[in-house]
Amino acid sequence: MDFGFEMIFHSFRFRVLAALIIVIVVAVGVVAFLASRATTGEFQRYVERGGMMRHQRFEIFLAGYYTQNRSWSGVQPLVEQIGQITGERTILADREGAIVADSANKLIGQTVGQDWAEPVGFIVHRGVAVGTVYVNPVGPADDPQREAFLAGINRALLLAAGVAGLAAVLLTVGLSRHILKPVETLTTAARRMEKGDLTQRVEVQSEDELGELARAFNAMADGLARLEELRRNMVSDVAHELRTPLSNIRGYLEALQDGVVKPKPEIIDSLYEEAMLLSRLVDDLRELALAEAGQLRLERRPVASADLVNRALEAACAQASAKNIALQADLPADLPLVNVDPQRIGQVLGNLLSNALTHTPSGGAVVVAAQAKESKVEVRVSDTGEGISPDQLPYIFERFYRADKSRSRATGGTGLGLSIARQLVEAHGGRISVESQVGQGATFTFTLPVAEI
Numbered sequence: 001m002d003f004g005f006e007m008i009f010h011s012f013r014f015r016v017l018a019a020l021i022i023v024i025v026v027a028v029g030v031v032a033f034l035a036s037r038a039t040t041g042e043f044q045r046y047v048e049r050g051g052m053m054r055h056q057r058f059e060i061f062l063a064g065y066y067t068q069n070r071s072w073s074g075v076q077p078l079v080e081q082i083g084q085i086t087g088e089r090t091i092l093a094d095r096e097g098a099i100v101a102d103s104a105n106k107l108i109g110q111t112v113g114q115d116w117a118e119p120v121g122f123i124v125h126r127g128v129a130v131g132t133v134y135v136n137p138v139g140p141a142d143d144p145q146r147e148a149f150l151a152g153i154n155r156a157l158l159l160a161a162g163v164a165g166l167a168a169v170l171l172t173v174g175l176s177r178h179i180l181k182p183v184e185t186l187t188t189a190a191r192r193m194e195k196g197d198l199t200q201r202v203e204v205q206s207e208d209e210l211g212e213l214a215r216a217f218n219a220m221a222d223g224l225a226r227l228e229e230l231r232r233n234m235v236s237d238v239a240h241e242l243r244t245p246l247s248n249i250r251g252y253l254e255a256l257q258d259g260v261v262k263p264k265p266e267i268i269d270s271l272y273e274e275a276m277l278l279s280r281l282v283d284d285l286r287e288l289a290l291a292e293a294g295q296l297r298l299e300r301r302p303v304a305s306a307d308l309v310n311r312a313l314e315a316a317c318a319q320a321s322a323k324n325i326a327l328q329a330d331l332p333a334d335l336p337l338v339n340v341d342p343q344r345i346g347q348v349l350g351n352l353l354s355n356a357l358t359h360t361p362s363g364g365a366v367v368v369a370a371q372a373k374e375s376k377v378e379v380r381v382s383d384t385g386e387g388i389s390p391d392q393l394p395y396i397f398e399r400f401y402r403a404d405k406s407r408s409r410a411t412g413g414t415g416l417g418l419s420i421a422r423q424l425v426e427a428h429g430g431r432i433s434v435e436s437q438v439g440q441g442a443t444f445t446f447t448l449p450v451a452e453i
Contacts, residue, residue, distance in 0.1 A: 017176055024168045032161035039153050058082050059121040059133060062092065066125055072100040079103050091134040092123075100131070113137070182210045186217055198225040242281070245274040284416040288399065291423030298344060298427060302337040302451035305377050309368050312349035316357060316366075324362045327353075330369035338377050339451040344424045351417035352381040352444050359385035359442070376430070376447040383443075388436040396434055397422040421446075 061082070065075055072094060083090045083103025092101040097112045116137035123131035182205060189200040201221055204214045252271055255261045290296040313327050320327045338345075349368070356366045364384040371378055388396060399419045425432040425446045436442035 016180065017173065020172045020176070021169055024165055024172065028161045028165040028168070032157050036154050036157050039157070054086055055120045055133065055135065058086075058090075059123060062131065062133065063123050063125065066123060066130055072131065076101045076105070076108070080105065086135075088135050089137075091137055093132045093134070095128075095130055097132075179210075182206075182214060186213065189217065189221075193221065193224070198228055238281075238285070242278065245277045248274045281416075284420060288416060288420050288423060291420065291427055294427075296344075296423070296427055298341040300339050300341050300428075303340055303342045303345075305335040305338050305370050305379070305448070306331045308338075308340075308342060308345055308349065309370060309379070312346055312353055313368060315346075315350060316353040319354070319357050320366065323357060323360070325357055325360050326365040328365060328367045330367060332371060334372070335370055335377060336372055337451040338448040340428050340448050345428070345448065348421045348424050348446065349379075349381070351421045355417060356381055356383035356385065356442070356444075359383060361385065364441075372450070373447075375450050377450060378445060378447050381444045382441060384441045387438040387440050388434065388442050389438050393434060393436065397432070 061078065062075070065078060066072065069075075072092065075092060079090055079092050079101035080103050088103075090103040091099055091107060093099050093112050099107045099110050099112065102108050112132070112134070116134060119132045119137075120135045121133040122129050123133065182202070185202050189202050192200045198221060201218050202214045204211050204218070249271055252261075252267055256263055256267070261267060287296070309329055309331060313329060316327060353366065353368070360366060360383045366384075367380075367382045369380045369382070397418050399416060421444075422432050425448075429449050430447040432444065432446035434442060434444050
Protein backbone atom coordinates (compact mmCIF):
# COMPACT_ATOMS: atom_id res chain seq x y z
CA MET A 1 0.00 0.00 0.00
CA ASP A 2 2.81 2.42 0.89
CA PHE A 3 4.52 1.56 -2.38
CA GLY A 4 1.32 2.39 -4.28
CA PHE A 5 1.01 5.78 -2.59
CA GLU A 6 4.68 6.45 -3.28
CA MET A 7 4.14 5.66 -6.97
CA ILE A 8 1.16 8.02 -7.11
CA PHE A 9 3.09 10.73 -5.26
CA HIS A 10 5.99 10.55 -7.71
CA SER A 11 3.81 10.19 -10.82
CA PHE A 12 3.92 12.89 -13.49
CA ARG A 13 0.13 13.44 -13.29
CA PHE A 14 0.25 13.99 -9.53
CA ARG A 15 3.09 16.48 -9.85
CA VAL A 16 1.31 18.36 -12.64
CA LEU A 17 -1.93 18.48 -10.65
CA ALA A 18 -0.15 19.53 -7.47
CA ALA A 19 1.72 22.30 -9.31
CA LEU A 20 -1.45 23.58 -10.99
CA ILE A 21 -3.48 23.44 -7.76
CA ILE A 22 -0.77 25.36 -5.90
CA VAL A 23 -0.74 27.97 -8.66
CA ILE A 24 -4.54 28.22 -8.54
CA VAL A 25 -4.66 28.54 -4.73
CA VAL A 26 -1.94 31.20 -4.72
CA ALA A 27 -3.53 33.11 -7.62
CA VAL A 28 -7.04 33.03 -6.15
CA GLY A 29 -5.72 33.91 -2.70
CA VAL A 30 -3.74 36.87 -4.01
CA VAL A 31 -6.70 38.09 -6.07
CA ALA A 32 -9.06 37.77 -3.08
CA PHE A 33 -6.62 39.57 -0.78
CA LEU A 34 -6.00 42.41 -3.22
CA ALA A 35 -9.72 42.69 -3.97
CA SER A 36 -10.50 42.89 -0.24
CA ARG A 37 -7.84 45.54 0.31
CA ALA A 38 -9.00 47.52 -2.70
CA THR A 39 -12.66 47.30 -1.66
CA THR A 40 -11.91 48.37 1.92
CA GLY A 41 -9.71 51.23 0.72
CA GLU A 42 -12.20 52.47 -1.83
CA PHE A 43 -15.02 52.26 0.71
CA GLN A 44 -12.92 54.14 3.25
CA ARG A 45 -12.16 56.86 0.71
CA TYR A 46 -15.82 57.02 -0.20
CA VAL A 47 -16.75 57.45 3.45
CA GLU A 48 -14.08 60.11 3.90
CA ARG A 49 -15.24 62.05 0.87
CA GLY A 50 -18.80 61.87 2.15
CA GLY A 51 -17.64 62.97 5.60
CA MET A 52 -15.76 65.93 4.18
CA MET A 53 -18.83 67.08 2.34
CA ARG A 54 -20.92 66.76 5.50
CA HIS A 55 -18.32 68.56 7.55
CA GLN A 56 -18.23 71.42 5.07
CA ARG A 57 -22.00 71.78 5.28
CA PHE A 58 -21.88 71.72 9.09
CA GLU A 59 -19.11 74.34 9.03
CA ILE A 60 -21.46 76.52 7.01
CA PHE A 61 -24.28 75.98 9.57
CA LEU A 62 -21.97 76.77 12.50
CA ALA A 63 -20.49 79.81 10.72
CA GLY A 64 -24.02 81.05 10.08
CA TYR A 65 -24.88 80.47 13.73
CA TYR A 66 -21.84 82.52 14.91
CA THR A 67 -22.56 85.28 12.41
CA GLN A 68 -26.13 85.52 13.65
CA ASN A 69 -25.38 85.34 17.38
CA ARG A 70 -21.87 86.90 17.49
CA SER A 71 -20.88 84.18 19.95
CA TRP A 72 -21.12 80.45 20.67
CA SER A 73 -23.66 80.89 23.39
CA GLY A 74 -26.49 78.37 23.02
CA VAL A 75 -24.74 76.34 20.26
CA GLN A 76 -24.91 73.09 22.24
CA PRO A 77 -28.32 71.95 20.83
CA LEU A 78 -27.09 72.53 17.28
CA VAL A 79 -23.92 70.43 17.89
CA GLU A 80 -26.02 67.66 19.47
CA GLN A 81 -28.25 67.69 16.41
CA ILE A 82 -25.20 67.43 14.13
CA GLY A 83 -23.95 64.44 16.13
CA GLN A 84 -27.29 62.72 15.86
CA ILE A 85 -27.36 63.26 12.09
CA THR A 86 -23.81 61.99 11.42
CA GLY A 87 -23.66 59.33 14.12
CA GLU A 88 -20.24 60.77 15.05
CA ARG A 89 -19.14 62.58 18.16
CA THR A 90 -18.75 66.23 17.28
CA ILE A 91 -16.93 68.77 19.45
CA LEU A 92 -16.71 72.55 18.95
CA ALA A 93 -13.92 74.62 20.53
CA ASP A 94 -13.47 78.38 20.53
CA ARG A 95 -10.42 80.29 19.38
CA GLU A 96 -8.63 79.73 22.73
CA GLY A 97 -9.18 75.93 22.58
CA ALA A 98 -11.93 75.83 25.20
CA ILE A 99 -14.72 73.38 24.41
CA VAL A 100 -18.01 75.20 23.97
CA ALA A 101 -20.14 72.29 22.72
CA ASP A 102 -19.98 68.50 22.76
CA SER A 103 -22.53 66.26 21.07
CA ALA A 104 -21.95 63.78 23.91
CA ASN A 105 -22.41 66.62 26.46
CA LYS A 106 -19.35 65.56 28.50
CA LEU A 107 -16.37 67.84 27.80
CA ILE A 108 -17.99 71.28 27.81
CA GLY A 109 -15.72 73.79 29.53
CA GLN A 110 -12.59 71.68 29.21
CA THR A 111 -9.62 72.31 26.95
CA VAL A 112 -8.77 70.51 23.74
CA GLY A 113 -6.41 67.61 24.43
CA GLN A 114 -2.86 67.57 23.08
CA ASP A 115 -3.26 64.02 21.72
CA TRP A 116 -6.49 64.69 19.89
CA ALA A 117 -6.83 63.98 16.18
CA GLU A 118 -6.58 66.80 13.69
CA PRO A 119 -9.65 69.03 13.45
CA VAL A 120 -11.96 68.48 10.50
CA GLY A 121 -12.80 72.13 10.01
CA PHE A 122 -12.38 75.72 11.11
CA ILE A 123 -15.08 78.36 11.61
CA VAL A 124 -13.97 81.71 10.17
CA HIS A 125 -15.76 85.03 10.76
CA ARG A 126 -14.53 88.10 8.90
CA GLY A 127 -11.18 86.45 8.22
CA VAL A 128 -10.62 85.40 11.82
CA ALA A 129 -10.83 81.79 13.07
CA VAL A 130 -13.45 81.76 15.81
CA GLY A 131 -13.90 78.03 16.26
CA THR A 132 -12.55 74.56 15.55
CA VAL A 133 -14.60 71.41 14.82
CA TYR A 134 -13.39 67.96 15.93
CA VAL A 135 -14.97 64.64 15.00
CA ASN A 136 -14.24 61.62 17.22
CA PRO A 137 -11.15 63.33 18.59
CA VAL A 138 -10.48 60.85 21.43
CA GLY A 139 -10.49 57.70 19.15
CA PRO A 140 -12.64 56.67 16.23
CA ALA A 141 -16.07 55.50 17.12
CA ASP A 142 -17.15 52.15 15.82
CA ASP A 143 -19.53 52.33 12.92
CA PRO A 144 -21.60 49.12 13.04
CA GLN A 145 -23.06 49.70 9.60
CA ARG A 146 -19.67 50.24 8.01
CA GLU A 147 -18.20 47.21 9.76
CA ALA A 148 -21.17 45.08 8.71
CA PHE A 149 -20.84 46.27 5.11
CA LEU A 150 -17.11 45.49 4.98
CA ALA A 151 -17.65 42.11 6.65
CA GLY A 152 -20.32 41.25 4.05
CA ILE A 153 -18.03 42.30 1.21
CA ASN A 154 -15.17 40.17 2.60
CA ARG A 155 -17.46 37.17 3.04
CA ALA A 156 -18.66 37.52 -0.53
CA LEU A 157 -15.08 37.76 -1.79
CA LEU A 158 -14.06 34.73 0.26
CA LEU A 159 -17.00 32.72 -1.04
CA ALA A 160 -16.32 33.80 -4.63
CA ALA A 161 -12.62 32.88 -4.23
CA GLY A 162 -13.56 29.47 -2.82
CA VAL A 163 -16.04 28.73 -5.60
CA ALA A 164 -13.60 29.95 -8.27
CA GLY A 165 -10.77 27.92 -6.76
CA LEU A 166 -12.89 24.77 -6.56
CA ALA A 167 -14.10 25.22 -10.14
CA ALA A 168 -10.54 25.80 -11.31
CA VAL A 169 -9.30 22.67 -9.51
CA LEU A 170 -12.09 20.53 -10.98
CA LEU A 171 -11.44 21.99 -14.42
CA THR A 172 -7.71 21.35 -13.99
CA VAL A 173 -8.32 17.73 -13.03
CA GLY A 174 -10.51 17.24 -16.09
CA LEU A 175 -8.13 19.01 -18.45
CA SER A 176 -5.12 17.18 -17.03
CA ARG A 177 -6.77 13.87 -17.87
CA HIS A 178 -7.35 15.08 -21.42
CA ILE A 179 -3.85 16.56 -21.78
CA LEU A 180 -2.00 13.63 -20.20
CA LYS A 181 -4.01 10.93 -21.95
CA PRO A 182 -1.65 10.95 -24.99
CA VAL A 183 1.31 10.62 -22.61
CA GLU A 184 -0.31 7.61 -20.94
CA THR A 185 -1.01 6.12 -24.37
CA LEU A 186 2.63 6.60 -25.31
CA THR A 187 3.75 5.02 -22.04
CA THR A 188 1.53 1.99 -22.60
CA ALA A 189 2.77 1.58 -26.16
CA ALA A 190 6.40 1.97 -25.05
CA ARG A 191 5.98 -0.72 -22.38
CA ARG A 192 4.49 -3.10 -24.95
CA MET A 193 7.39 -2.36 -27.27
CA GLU A 194 9.76 -3.09 -24.40
CA LYS A 195 8.21 -6.57 -24.24
CA GLY A 196 8.89 -7.12 -27.93
CA ASP A 197 5.69 -5.93 -29.61
CA LEU A 198 7.08 -3.66 -32.34
CA THR A 199 3.68 -3.20 -33.99
CA GLN A 200 2.66 -0.54 -31.46
CA ARG A 201 1.71 2.84 -32.91
CA VAL A 202 -0.11 5.81 -31.40
CA GLU A 203 -2.67 8.07 -33.02
CA VAL A 204 -1.56 11.64 -33.69
CA GLN A 205 -4.43 13.76 -32.36
CA SER A 206 -2.94 17.26 -32.37
CA GLU A 207 -0.37 19.47 -34.02
CA ASP A 208 1.26 20.63 -30.78
CA GLU A 209 4.28 19.26 -28.89
CA LEU A 210 2.36 16.12 -27.89
CA GLY A 211 1.53 15.53 -31.54
CA GLU A 212 5.21 15.91 -32.41
CA LEU A 213 6.04 13.44 -29.64
CA ALA A 214 3.52 10.95 -31.04
CA ARG A 215 4.98 11.32 -34.53
CA ALA A 216 8.49 10.86 -33.16
CA PHE A 217 7.36 7.74 -31.31
CA ASN A 218 5.80 6.30 -34.45
CA ALA A 219 8.95 7.08 -36.43
CA MET A 220 11.05 5.39 -33.74
CA ALA A 221 8.73 2.37 -33.80
CA ASP A 222 9.02 2.19 -37.59
CA GLY A 223 12.80 2.38 -37.30
CA LEU A 224 12.93 -0.33 -34.65
CA ALA A 225 10.64 -2.55 -36.71
CA ARG A 226 12.83 -1.95 -39.73
CA LEU A 227 15.98 -2.73 -37.76
CA GLU A 228 14.40 -5.91 -36.41
CA GLU A 229 13.43 -6.91 -39.93
CA LEU A 230 16.97 -6.18 -41.10
CA ARG A 231 18.39 -8.21 -38.23
CA ARG A 232 16.25 -11.19 -39.15
CA ASN A 233 17.10 -10.76 -42.81
CA MET A 234 20.79 -10.46 -41.97
CA VAL A 235 20.75 -13.68 -39.98
CA SER A 236 18.88 -15.38 -42.82
CA ASP A 237 21.22 -13.93 -45.44
CA VAL A 238 24.36 -14.85 -43.51
CA ALA A 239 23.03 -18.37 -43.08
CA HIS A 240 22.24 -18.52 -46.80
CA GLU A 241 25.61 -17.09 -47.84
CA LEU A 242 27.43 -19.58 -45.63
CA ARG A 243 25.25 -22.56 -46.49
CA THR A 244 26.05 -22.66 -50.21
CA PRO A 245 29.88 -22.78 -50.04
CA LEU A 246 29.80 -25.00 -46.97
CA SER A 247 27.45 -27.42 -48.73
CA ASN A 248 29.75 -27.49 -51.75
CA ILE A 249 32.83 -28.06 -49.62
CA ARG A 250 31.07 -30.74 -47.61
CA GLY A 251 29.81 -32.49 -50.76
CA TYR A 252 33.25 -32.57 -52.33
CA LEU A 253 34.89 -33.78 -49.12
CA GLU A 254 32.31 -36.55 -48.66
CA ALA A 255 32.78 -37.64 -52.27
CA LEU A 256 36.56 -37.68 -51.81
CA GLN A 257 36.19 -39.55 -48.52
CA ASP A 258 33.92 -42.18 -50.11
CA GLY A 259 36.20 -42.52 -53.10
CA VAL A 260 33.48 -41.45 -55.50
CA VAL A 261 35.80 -38.83 -57.01
CA LYS A 262 39.53 -38.48 -57.06
CA PRO A 263 41.38 -35.38 -55.84
CA LYS A 264 41.79 -33.77 -59.26
CA PRO A 265 43.28 -30.27 -59.63
CA GLU A 266 39.95 -28.80 -60.75
CA ILE A 267 38.28 -30.18 -57.59
CA ILE A 268 41.02 -28.68 -55.42
CA ASP A 269 40.57 -25.35 -57.24
CA SER A 270 36.82 -25.45 -56.65
CA LEU A 271 37.29 -26.16 -52.96
CA TYR A 272 39.81 -23.33 -52.74
CA GLU A 273 37.41 -20.93 -54.47
CA GLU A 274 34.59 -21.84 -52.04
CA ALA A 275 36.93 -21.36 -49.09
CA MET A 276 37.98 -17.95 -50.45
CA LEU A 277 34.33 -16.95 -50.77
CA LEU A 278 33.79 -17.84 -47.14
CA SER A 279 36.90 -15.94 -46.17
CA ARG A 280 35.81 -12.81 -48.07
CA LEU A 281 32.33 -12.97 -46.52
CA VAL A 282 33.75 -13.27 -43.01
CA ASP A 283 36.22 -10.44 -43.69
CA ASP A 284 33.43 -8.22 -45.03
CA LEU A 285 31.26 -8.90 -42.00
CA ARG A 286 34.14 -8.22 -39.62
CA GLU A 287 35.05 -5.00 -41.42
CA LEU A 288 31.43 -3.84 -41.42
CA ALA A 289 31.07 -4.60 -37.71
CA LEU A 290 34.25 -2.65 -36.90
CA ALA A 291 33.14 0.30 -39.00
CA GLU A 292 29.68 0.41 -37.41
CA ALA A 293 31.25 0.23 -33.93
CA GLY A 294 33.65 3.08 -34.78
CA GLN A 295 36.67 0.84 -34.17
CA LEU A 296 37.97 0.71 -37.73
CA ARG A 297 41.58 1.82 -37.85
CA LEU A 298 42.29 4.51 -40.44
CA GLU A 299 45.78 5.53 -41.57
CA ARG A 300 44.94 8.96 -42.91
CA ARG A 301 47.32 11.17 -44.83
CA PRO A 302 47.12 13.82 -47.59
CA VAL A 303 46.46 12.11 -50.92
CA ALA A 304 45.77 13.44 -54.41
CA SER A 305 42.14 12.83 -55.37
CA ALA A 306 43.09 12.06 -58.96
CA ASP A 307 45.51 9.32 -57.87
CA LEU A 308 42.76 7.58 -55.87
CA VAL A 309 40.37 7.64 -58.82
CA ASN A 310 42.95 6.56 -61.40
CA ARG A 311 44.10 3.59 -59.32
CA ALA A 312 40.49 2.45 -58.86
CA LEU A 313 39.84 2.78 -62.61
CA GLU A 314 42.93 0.74 -63.43
CA ALA A 315 41.79 -2.04 -61.09
CA ALA A 316 38.36 -2.11 -62.79
CA CYS A 317 39.68 -2.09 -66.38
CA ALA A 318 39.64 -5.88 -66.76
CA GLN A 319 36.01 -6.21 -65.65
CA ALA A 320 34.99 -3.28 -67.88
CA SER A 321 36.77 -4.70 -70.93
CA ALA A 322 35.18 -8.12 -70.41
CA LYS A 323 31.70 -6.50 -70.56
CA ASN A 324 32.61 -3.94 -73.27
CA ILE A 325 31.88 -1.01 -70.93
CA ALA A 326 33.69 2.33 -71.30
CA LEU A 327 35.41 3.67 -68.17
CA GLN A 328 35.81 7.46 -68.12
CA ALA A 329 37.21 10.01 -65.66
CA ASP A 330 36.21 13.67 -65.39
CA LEU A 331 38.79 15.21 -63.04
CA PRO A 332 39.73 18.90 -62.91
CA ALA A 333 43.43 19.67 -62.74
CA ASP A 334 43.11 21.78 -59.57
CA LEU A 335 41.57 19.18 -57.27
CA PRO A 336 42.90 19.65 -53.71
CA LEU A 337 44.47 16.93 -51.61
CA VAL A 338 42.18 14.93 -49.38
CA ASN A 339 42.92 13.67 -45.86
CA VAL A 340 41.98 9.99 -46.11
CA ASP A 341 43.17 6.44 -45.74
CA PRO A 342 43.96 5.67 -49.41
CA GLN A 343 43.41 1.93 -49.03
CA ARG A 344 39.94 2.39 -47.50
CA ILE A 345 38.81 5.02 -50.02
CA GLY A 346 40.20 2.81 -52.77
CA GLN A 347 37.96 0.09 -51.39
CA VAL A 348 34.97 2.50 -51.53
CA LEU A 349 35.70 3.36 -55.17
CA GLY A 350 36.25 -0.31 -55.99
CA ASN A 351 32.90 -1.29 -54.48
CA LEU A 352 31.06 1.50 -56.30
CA LEU A 353 32.75 0.71 -59.64
CA SER A 354 32.09 -3.02 -59.24
CA ASN A 355 28.43 -2.26 -58.49
CA ALA A 356 28.17 0.08 -61.51
CA LEU A 357 29.81 -2.42 -63.85
CA THR A 358 27.58 -5.23 -62.59
CA HIS A 359 24.41 -3.27 -63.36
CA THR A 360 25.54 -1.69 -66.66
CA PRO A 361 24.87 -3.62 -69.87
CA SER A 362 27.41 -4.17 -72.63
CA GLY A 363 28.13 -1.04 -74.60
CA GLY A 364 27.36 1.25 -71.65
CA ALA A 365 29.64 3.64 -69.79
CA VAL A 366 30.75 4.33 -66.24
CA VAL A 367 32.02 7.82 -65.40
CA VAL A 368 33.92 8.90 -62.29
CA ALA A 369 33.86 12.69 -61.74
CA ALA A 370 35.11 14.88 -58.91
CA GLN A 371 34.95 18.53 -57.92
CA ALA A 372 35.91 20.68 -54.95
CA LYS A 373 33.09 22.10 -52.81
CA GLU A 374 34.16 24.32 -49.90
CA SER A 375 36.13 22.09 -47.51
CA LYS A 376 35.12 18.86 -49.27
CA VAL A 377 35.86 17.00 -52.47
CA GLU A 378 32.75 15.49 -54.03
CA VAL A 379 33.21 12.28 -56.01
CA ARG A 380 30.47 10.89 -58.29
CA VAL A 381 30.30 7.43 -59.85
CA SER A 382 27.65 7.35 -62.62
CA ASP A 383 26.57 4.49 -64.85
CA THR A 384 24.16 3.94 -67.71
CA GLY A 385 22.59 0.82 -66.23
CA GLU A 386 18.99 -0.12 -65.54
CA GLY A 387 18.71 2.24 -62.58
CA ILE A 388 17.07 1.78 -59.19
CA SER A 389 13.35 2.13 -58.47
CA PRO A 390 12.32 4.86 -55.97
CA ASP A 391 10.99 2.36 -53.43
CA GLN A 392 14.41 0.66 -53.28
CA LEU A 393 16.55 3.79 -52.90
CA PRO A 394 16.10 4.15 -49.09
CA TYR A 395 17.47 0.63 -48.52
CA ILE A 396 20.28 0.49 -51.06
CA PHE A 397 23.02 0.91 -48.42
CA GLU A 398 21.66 -1.72 -46.05
CA ARG A 399 23.43 -5.00 -45.41
CA PHE A 400 22.67 -7.90 -47.77
CA TYR A 401 20.25 -5.75 -49.74
CA ARG A 402 20.08 -6.47 -53.46
CA ALA A 403 17.94 -4.28 -55.72
CA ASP A 404 17.56 -7.23 -58.08
CA LYS A 405 16.24 -10.09 -55.93
CA SER A 406 16.94 -12.57 -58.74
CA ARG A 407 20.69 -12.06 -58.48
CA SER A 408 22.61 -14.80 -56.79
CA ARG A 409 25.80 -14.62 -54.78
CA ALA A 410 27.75 -15.25 -57.94
CA THR A 411 26.17 -12.46 -59.98
CA GLY A 412 25.08 -9.99 -57.33
CA GLY A 413 27.78 -10.24 -54.67
CA THR A 414 27.16 -10.66 -50.98
CA GLY A 415 25.15 -7.44 -50.66
CA LEU A 416 27.73 -5.92 -48.29
CA GLY A 417 29.71 -3.72 -50.69
CA LEU A 418 27.53 -0.61 -50.50
CA SER A 419 27.08 -0.98 -46.73
CA ILE A 420 30.85 -1.12 -46.29
CA ALA A 421 31.27 1.86 -48.63
CA ARG A 422 28.85 3.94 -46.55
CA GLN A 423 30.56 3.04 -43.28
CA LEU A 424 34.02 3.83 -44.66
CA VAL A 425 32.92 7.20 -46.06
CA GLU A 426 31.21 8.16 -42.80
CA ALA A 427 34.29 7.05 -40.85
CA HIS A 428 36.18 9.76 -42.79
CA GLY A 429 33.55 12.37 -41.86
CA GLY A 430 31.90 12.31 -45.28
CA ARG A 431 28.44 11.48 -46.61
CA ILE A 432 27.32 9.13 -49.36
CA SER A 433 24.06 9.22 -51.30
CA VAL A 434 22.48 7.84 -54.45
CA GLU A 435 20.26 9.30 -57.17
CA SER A 436 18.63 7.18 -59.82
CA GLN A 437 15.77 6.83 -62.28
CA VAL A 438 14.66 3.53 -63.71
CA GLY A 439 16.19 3.02 -67.17
CA GLN A 440 18.56 6.01 -66.82
CA GLY A 441 21.29 4.61 -64.61
CA ALA A 442 22.39 5.61 -61.13
CA THR A 443 24.80 8.12 -59.61
CA PHE A 444 26.53 7.46 -56.29
CA THR A 445 28.00 10.60 -54.66
CA PHE A 446 30.29 10.77 -51.64
CA THR A 447 32.39 13.50 -50.05
CA LEU A 448 35.90 13.47 -48.60
CA PRO A 449 37.53 16.08 -46.33
CA VAL A 450 40.15 18.38 -47.87
CA ALA A 451 43.61 18.03 -46.31
CA GLU A 452 44.82 21.03 -44.31
CA ILE A 453 48.25 22.08 -45.49
